[in-house]
Amino acid sequence: MTTAAKPLPPHGSQARYKGTKKRPPCRCRTCISGWTKAGQRRQLLRLAGKPASLNREEVAAVIGHIKACLDTGMSQCLIGRRAGVAQSTISRLITRGDTGCLRAQGERILAVRPGDFDGVSDRPSLATVRRVRALYYAGHGPQAIRKHAPITLTIITEIAGAEYEWVSPTTETAIRRACAELAGVQGTSHRARDRALREGWAPLSAWDEDTLGDPSAHPEWTGYCGTDRGWWIHQRQQLPMCARCQQAHAEWMADHAHLDGRERARALLIARTTATSREADLAADARELLHHGVDIEQAAERLGVTRQHLQQALRRHPENREVAA
Ligand SMILES: [Zn+2]
Ligand SMILES: [Zn+2]
Known part of the structure; x- marks a missing residue:
């Protein structure tokens, strides 16, 4: 339970207009027009055959949406704030959804974007x-x-x-x-x-900036992380090894365990050289496109890689180094 004082419903809301036992009703212009509009809305809905309360199925959709919002780490308070309804309404819906929901509130809750944090919320x-x-x-x-x-x-x-x-x-x-x-x-x-x-x-x-907060996202050190090629790029560029590449390389080694010493050395050499040269080739091709005025987005698309991957390749293979290599 929170001990903070419950905030007043905003002017223009039906709750503010009506007041409670402890709080006098408000008859300011905003509240009167809010009340009138709400009345009109109820009328319109009734005329359109839509009752002011949601039916069971619609309430279930609202509850599902609240859960989706909660899953992103939003609090009940924040969802309420975003929807312009009390936290207690959100709480009541998820614990006792059978008590129903006003259509106007339900619609506002459905309009809350999951993960939409405001300046107040942790x-x-x-x-x-x-x-x-x-x-x-x-x-x-x-x-x-x-x-x-x-x-x-x-x-x-x-x-x-x-x-x-x-x-x-x-x-x-x-x-x-x-x-x-x-x-x-x-x-x-x-x-x-x-x-x-x-x-x-x-x-x-x-x-990737877009997935920085995503628990299921993995760091992409090499552009090929999670593959044996990625493992070689870590080695070649002396990057700390990542767990996914470690795993992929262990699998590669197990798959090639049947080879004799000479054959295995040869397979390893092929794996190593293809792993590193392709990214350098990619960077060189991209650079040529860029020199011809193609922007990075288009270049990535033509080369069949993501823009992020291409940028990493360019960063790891600066122009002068390619000439020297
Ligand atoms: Zn008012
Ligand atoms: Zn890796």
């Missing part, structure tokens, strides 16, 4: 944790991060350790800003870097 910490860890990877420890994010050293350290399931919007924004400032710059903290390497934390470039 949000899941995962994206922030991954950002801080990426900063460690780049050699930025809590001291450096703090210069760009007005939060305490302790909180930064604890976020790195994933000690919070939730973070405040202020913290999230602060870390996001620090990331924008620092992620592309090589930091000086060996301690931070060592910790990141020891724990297998990924750099920001391995993450």
Whole structure:
């Protein structure tokens, strides 16, 4: 139970117009027109044959939608705030859905977008944790991060350790800003870097901004992570090994265990050379397209890879190195 005072329903709502035993009704212009509009709406719905309350099936749809919103980490309070209904309404629907739901409220609840956090609500910490860890990877420890994010050293350290399931919007924004400032710059903290390497934390470039907060997303270090080719790219570029590539390589080795020493060495050599040269080829082809004025999005499409993958390939194979290789 929350001990905070219950907020007043907004002007223009039927609840504010009607008042309660403890709270006098409001007759301001907004409330009167709100009441009138609500009355018109009830009339219209009745005329259209749509009752002011949802039927059982419709209520079930509303409850399903609330659950989808809750699954993204939204709280009952936040869903209520977004829908303009009381938290108690949300709570009642999920615990005692058989008590029904007003059509107007149900429609507003259905209009809430899952995962639509506002400036007040805490949000899941995962994206922030991954950002801080990426900063460690780049050699930025809590001291450096703090210069760009007005939060305490302790909180930064604890976020790195994933000690919070939730973070405040202020913290999230602060870390996001620090990331924008620092992620592309090589930091000086060996301690931070060592910790990141020891724990297998990924750099920001391995993450897709859109899925940074998705628990099922994996860092993409090589453009081929989760395959044996990815394993070779980790090796070749001296990137920390990721678990998915480790697994894929173990499977490759098991699949080739029947070969004798010579054959196996040959298979390994082929795997290694194809793994690394193709990405260099890809970067070279892309660069040629870019020189001819094709933009990166189109280039990726023509080469049959994602834009993120292509950008990584270009970053890993700078122009001068290709000439030298
Ligand atoms: Zn009013
Ligand atoms: Zn990998």
